[in-house]
Amino acid sequence: MPNDNLFSELWGMNNTGQTGGTANADINAPEAWDRITGNSSVTVGIIDTGIDYRHADLLNNLWRNLKEFKGVAGVDDDGNGYIDDLYGIDTYNGDNDPLDDNSHGTHVAGTIGGVGNNAEGVTGVAWNVKMAACKFLNASGNGDTSGAIECINYFNGLRAQGENIVATNNSWGGGDFSQLLKDAIDASATAGILFIAAAGNDTNNNDLNPSYPASYESSNIIAVAATDHTDSLADFSNYGATSVDIAAPGVDILSSVLTTSGCPAFSPESAAVYHDGFEAGLGQWSLLGYLGSNPIYNNPSYWWQQNNAVNHTGASSASDSLSGNYANSTVSSMTKGLNLSAVSSPLCGGLWLKGQAEYTYDYLYIYLSKDGGATWAQTIGATGTFSDWTKVTFAIPEDFKNVRLFIVFSKS
Structure with a gap:
């Protein structure tokens, strides 16, 4: 059991009925942590609204582009087409700063890799991991498919350069079928990168009405529905016997939120x-x-x-x-x-x-x-x-x- 001060409120990790739900309707995180708590050599790409990379409970688990950190400012030291992409990139604004201005990506990051057992905040599924950010959604949560494609290709490129990108997290969706988006996802499959996708939040049966990107028939996609603290399908969640692969806690999830936006985290x-x-x-x-x-x-x-x-x-x-x-x-x-x-x-x-x-x-x-x-x-x-x-x-x-x-x- 981690000593993080908000861990007892994370019913999705360890459900004791603390929120009025069903005991053990969770992911059995403590049982998994008896075996392994994470691996800092593994990197997850988060394609979202960015990450608050100044957040105290995320800082130690953030991926850093060491070739750029150790390189020359204003120079594309790793030759990937992006100058000074220290923590990732922002395709919405077309720059190298993926700082979150919405909180969604930061919230996702806390669940994936909030530093565990540090007596602070929440606990991520992986206590130790590296998280790289690609921001393609703006402060209102809106973005273009072209920006998502650029993010996928960015992580495919990092993988080709030797970064151990094992998966991207994609808690977003919408729009029609895009061959270009599917091609980028298929390329990440070839590179050995899983594509974790939200099934959708429209109460839609994805078997009958595909919801993208979760519904692309790509070998590396894991489409995830949402459950509540009684282990029931969330009342907003999409579903599909053949098109949705798995369900995970997704209702009233406590996680990290923005603590800073362009300013130090002062009192x-x-x-x-x-x-x-x-x-x-x-x-x-x-x-x-x-x-x-x-x-x-x-x-x-x-x-x-x-x-x-x-x-x-x-x-x-x-x-x-x-x-x-x-x-x-x-x-x-x-x-x-x-x-x-x-x-x-x-x-x-x-x-x-x-x-x-x-x-x-x-x-x-x-x-x-x-x-x-x-x-x-x-x-x-x-x-x-x-x-x-x-x-x-x-x-x-x-x-x-x-x-x-x-x-x-x-x-x-």
């Missing part, structure tokens, strides 16, 4: 310019509550379950005191005018969170406005369970120095 209460512990109420913050219409999206739905527990550093926390979940088409938010024009760069914001957002469906978004609330810019989005006070930091761009901070608990 918000030690902010150099301004911080508020809410010990004496909301102070100068305005609690906007229900706004009626979302200033950012057109008619989405929202849900956030507030936890009114004690603030991380004081006797209170900012809350709208809802008794239940957010209703559809509502936005709960707080705002405060901050004039930061005299502050030297870099400028970072941060907050402590505690609560639950339904994984991949509901998100905490943080927006900034530089024009009094007429328009908003997203800095970070996170999803999943914050079972204990979790630190999140984000960068404030230079042109947002005279800023009004807007915090939205919302579903995209």
Whole structure:
């Protein structure tokens, strides 16, 4: 049994009925760990929204391109067509920085390879492993098939150069049949790389209506459905007697989330310019509550379950005191005018969170406005369970120095 402080909440690893489910409806992780806890010579490519490679519970299990780390900055030292791809690449933005700005890829990484037995955070299936990132999805979780193909080819290229890429994780899907995508997956099969694919989240029978990429007839694809804590098929999961290979825990899964976005992981209460512990109420913050219409999206739905527990550093926390979940088409938010024009760069914001957002469906978004609330810019989005006070930091761009901070608990 690992000593990670959140391990007892990982029902998918070891289900004791702690979430009201069925005992032993899990993957029998402790039994597997009696035999092996991982292998740091094995590398998994994560094709997703990127990875927060500054995350303390992931850092030691991240793949690093040593040829580039030991090479010359600005030079393609390993000759793979990408300059300074230290942790992987970002095909969405066309650069070498796969830093996650959504949290989905970071969440996936925590389940695959959150450092085990380090007395911190969650435990990955593999306590020791190397995870390489290829980001093809943006902050809203959207991307193009061409970006996914480039990611697959990137890992195929690393394998050809001697990196021990044994599998790619592909928790994404959508779109029609693409011969180019299938060709890339088949090439990874030839290279000896497994392609682990999400069966899909549309309650679809993939035998009758193929869902890609899980439904490509490629020899290296393992299509995975989702189960809940009673060992039942998740109510959103796709299925298929011949087209889906296996099922695994996929409902209310606790894992790592973004802790930083362009800023060091500092403690918000030690902010150099301004911080508020809410010990004496909301102070100068305005609690906007229900706004009626979302200033950012057109008619989405929202849900956030507030936890009114004690603030991380004081006797209170900012809350709208809802008794239940957010209703559809509502936005709960707080705002405060901050004039930061005299502050030297870099400028970072941060907050402590505690609560639950339904994984991949509901998100905490943080927006900034530089024009009094007429328009908003997203800095970070996170999803999943914050079972204990979790630190999140984000960068404030230079042109947002005279800023009004807007915090939205919302579903995209």
